[in-house]
Amino acid sequence: MIDIGTTLRHYKREDIQNAMLKTAIGREVAVRYGDKGFGKRPDALQYPKDILEFAKQRATSFHVSEERWSNVFRLEPGLRPAELDEIRTGWDLVLDIDCPVWEYSRLITHHLILALKKHGIRSVSCKFSGNKGFHIAVPFEAFPDKVGGEETRLWFPDKIKKILYYLADYIDSKENGFAFTKDLLKMDGISTISEKTGIPRDELFVNVCNRCSTVFSDSGNHGKKAVGHANAGQKNGFQCERCEKSLTFEQGKDYCVCKSCGHIQKKEDLSAADETPSSESRCPSCMSYDIGRKASPEALLNLDAMLISPRHMYRMVYSLHEKSGLVSVPVNPDEVLLFEKEMARPDMVEEGRFSFLDITGSDYSEASELFDNALSYDIQAREKEMRSEQFVSVEKQEKRSSEYEELESAIPEEFFPPCIKRTLEGLSDGKKRAMFILINFLSNTGYSWDAIDDIMSRWNEKNKEPLREVLLKGQIRYRKAQAKMQKKKVLPANCDNKMYYKDLRICTPDNFCPRIKNPVNYAVLKSRIASGTGKKGARARLTPEQKEMRRKHRQMQKKQEEDKERDRKQDRKGEPPAA
Numbered sequence: 001m002i003d004i005g006t007t008l009r010h011y012k013r014e015d016i017q018n019a020m021l022k023t024a025i026g027r028e029v030a031v032r033y034g035d036k037g038f039g040k041r042p043d044a045l046q047y048p049k050d051i052l053e054f055a056k057q058r059a060t061s062f063h064v065s066e067e068r069w070s071n072v073f074r075l076e077p078g079l080r081p082a083e084l085d086e087i088r089t090g091w092d093l094v095l096d097i098d099c100p101v102w103e104y105s106r107l108i109t110h111h112l113i114l115a116l117k118k119h120g121i122r123s124v125s126c127k128f129s130g131n132k133g134f135h136i137a138v139p140f141e142a143f144p145d146k147v148g149g150e151e152t153r154l155w156f157p158d159k160i161k162k163i164l165y166y167l168a169d170y171i172d173s174k175e176n177g178f179a180f181t182k183d184l185l186k187m188d189g190i191s192t193i194s195e196k197t198g199i200p201r202d203e204l205f206v207n208v209c210n211r212c213s214t215v216f217s218d219s220g221n222h223g224k225k226a227v228g229h230a231n232a233g234q235k236n237g238f239q240c241e242r243c244e245k246s247l248t249f250e251q252g253k254d255y256c257v258c259k260s261c262g263h264i265q266k267k268e269d270l271s272a273a274d275e276t277p278s279s280e281s282r283c284p285s286c287m288s289y290d291i292g293r294k295a296s297p298e299a300l301l302n303l304d305a306m307l308i309s310p311r312h313m314y315r316m317v318y319s320l321h322e323k324s325g326l327v328s329v330p331v332n333p334d335e336v337l338l339f340e341k342e343m344a345r346p347d348m349v350e351e352g353r354f355s356f357l358d359i360t361g362s363d364y365s366e367a368s369e370l371f372d373n374a375l376s377y378d379i380q381a382r383e384k385e386m387r388s389e390q391f392v393s394v395e396k397q398e399k400r401s402s403e404y405e406e407l408e409s410a411i412p413e414e415f416f417p418p419c420i421k422r423t424l425e426g427l428s429d430g431k432k433r434a435m436f437i438l439i440n441f442l443s444n445t446g447y448s449w450d451a452i453d454d455i456m457s458r459w460n461e462k463n464k465e466p467l468r469e470v471l472l473k474g475q476i477r478y479r480k481a482q483a484k485m486q487k488k489k490v491l492p493a494n495c496d497n498k499m500y501y502k503d504l505r506i507c508t509p510d511n512f513c514p515r516i517k518n519p520v521n522y523a524v525l526k527s528r529i530a531s532g533t534g535k536k537g538a539r540a541r542l543t544p545e546q547k548e549m550r551r552k553h554r555q556m557q558k559k560q561e562e563d564k565e566r567d568r569k570q571d572r573k574g575e576p577p578a579a
Contacts, residue, residue: 001034002060002325006346010327011055015351016318017048020062023317023357026089028065028072030313033058034322041311042075061130062316067091067156068140075311084310090140091156092357093163093367094314098133099300101196102341103187108297109134110336111171111180118176119370123362125355126336128344130321130328134336135314141362147371149429149465157309159375166374168297174213181295189240189263203299209283210290216283317356320346330354376432410446415530417513417522419495422506424455426462430504435467437500437519439479440492444520449480494518 010016024045031039031054039059045051051062068090069075075087095112099105109126113136116124123142127135143152172180184193194201208215240258257264282289315321315328326344332354342348413421420441423434438459442452453476460466483489493500494517501507516522 001322002320004055004058006325007055007058007060007320008052010320010346010349011059012052013351014048016349017051019351020051020316020318021045021048024062024064026068026070026072028067028069028075028311028313029316030063031059032061032063032322034060038063042072044072060320060322062319063313064316065311065313066094067311081310085154088153088156090143090153091160092140093138093143093160095136095164095167096129096133096314097136097301098129100132100198102132104184104193104197104300105133106337106339107180107183107187108171108300109136111183111297112136112167113333113336114179115167115171115176116370119367119373121366121370123359123366124333125330125357126333127317127328127330127356128326128339128341130315130319130326130344131324134331135328135356136333137357138367139357139359139362141359141364142366144364144368144371148375148431152371157312162377163370163374165298166370166377168301169377170373172294172297174208174210178294180297181293184295197300199299204296205293206296207291208294209286209288210292211288212283212286214283214285215294216285318349318351330356410448410451411523411527415523415526417516417519418508418510419501419506420519420523422508423504424459424462426459426464427504427506428464431460431463431465431467432471433500433504434506435472435475437492439476440490441519441523443479443483443489444491445523449476452476492519 027044028042029045030041031043033039045062054062067088070087070089097105097109097112099108113124113126116136116138121138121142123139125137127137129135140152145152147155170176172178188196190201190205194204197204206215240261240263283291317328317330319328320326321328324341325346326341327346327349329344329349330353331339413424416424420438423438427434435456438456439452442455443449447455453473456472456476460469460472479490495501495507495513496517512522512526516525
């Protein structure tokens with residue numbers, strides 16, 4: 001724990017006070033008093049000397065909110081989301097990089113900064129967190145006013161997850177040349193990375209399809225694990241984990257020294273996880289055999305622990321860290337890989353060399369590409385995840401396809417489920433997700449691609465803000481080509497997928513809905529009943545949740561009958577004996 005002398009010497013510096021106060025304007029502040037925890041909330045800094053006064057009361061660090069407020073002191077526990085939205089004026093994008101291995105934290109931070117700049121964002125700043133990682137920030141002034149018809153101000157907190165997952169995937173994507181995996185493996189071998197992080201190697205490295213970029217695990221019928229990154233598979237011999245050069249093991253030896261980089265490679269490590277994919281490895285989405293391996297930034301970043309919540313806070317710039325005694329000092333975004341922790345010692349800190357969350361020169365259009373791509377990626381990622389679940393293996397795919405045989409004619413709209421009818425009326429938000437639902441639904445209910453094109457065009461005209469025609473037409477062409485190439489059609493998301501139906505507010509079930517699990521089921525069964533080709537009482541297979549509800553209902557009925565029988569017996573005992 002840092003001593004009071006250190007905190008007083010640090011926080012009495014006027015340059016430090018002014019820099020901290022600058023980032024506290026309009027934001028909630030929380031003051032920590034060592035191992036005694038935090039002081040009252042909400043709190044704020046109004047004058048530079050406030051910081052020194054808190055230090056005299058044995059304050060050790062200061063924390064600030066990502067959100068900006070019209071009045072910090074209106075915040076209180078139990079406020080509803082709508083009430084928070086009312087007083088929230090904006091928020092800053094702050095990525096908290098806290099990998100347990102210092103070298104990996106620097107590498108991830110470096111690649112995330114590069115990714116933000118590749119998306120046209122100039123107002124990127126970075127600071128050392130004070131212990132194991134970094135904070136990367138983009139100010140609210142760089143955000144577009146609206147995205148998808150919704151105020152960007154209202155994106156906090158749930159929709160920030162889309163940006164986090166998009167960036168984590170982008171830094172190690174095919175589009176970006178699998179740059180993160182390449183640099184990570186130059187730094188350490190797979191076994192070393194697993195040992196340092198404590199993360200199992202099969203969670204650190206995942207399969208990736210070099211054809212469609214779908215990521216999937218090694219479970220199911222995907223064959224053996226591949227080596228290195230997605231373009232690193234070798235047909236002959238072994239490959240160095242660090243520099244990816246070919247290796248040759250001498251007979252009788254279980255290790256060798258790489259002639260290129262000097263890395264000592266154990267043969268047992270290679271045989272465990274670094275074989276090329278077997279001939280049985282197939283992509284669950286496009287069924288391609290061209291499978292490789294890539295690192296998983298999500299595992300190293302532990303994105304689940306980074307999920308943003310209302311009134312989420314992070315260590316303020318120039319604040320001390322209780323455990324390390326170091327300062328959360330701004331870092332040159334272009335030289336993160338050169339930063340060492342010793343540079344953050346209190347006696348070495350020079351205020352003004354670099355800034356954090358400086359809005360000078362920020363433009364509201366800077367982050368437009370990032371927001372648009374993140375919003376689109378979230379949809380595409382969910383689609384791929386859904387397809388991966390549906391097509392775990394070739395056998396399961398064939399079985400699933402057989403459940404929905406080709407229809408001879410299109411099912412009339414009168415037999416559509418309520419959610420599809422509601423969607424066809426036009427939406428004000430969630431139009432991309434609705435587009436996927438409608439295309440997949442119509443293609444599975446007997447409509448030709450020309451008919452789908454016509455229906456989708458008319459639907460788009462009803463939307464409050466129509467989708468771009470190039471996006472709509474392109475998606476229809478893609479689905480058409482996919483169906484022709486793979487000779488199968490992708491179903492819309494199942495009814496229990498809240499992200500598609502509940503979130504879009506199109507789920508208005510009728511009495512028939514509890515009997516089905518997918519909108520296509522609804523239309524097919526309704527049309528069959530109407531035509532007399534199906535039994536009126538026919539029902540689709542129940543989901544596990546529906547089976548559990550039925551079981552509980554039957555148990556309740558049984559208990560009620562037992563209680564009634566017990567009451568009847570007691571009544572008979574109380575009656576006078578028969579004459």
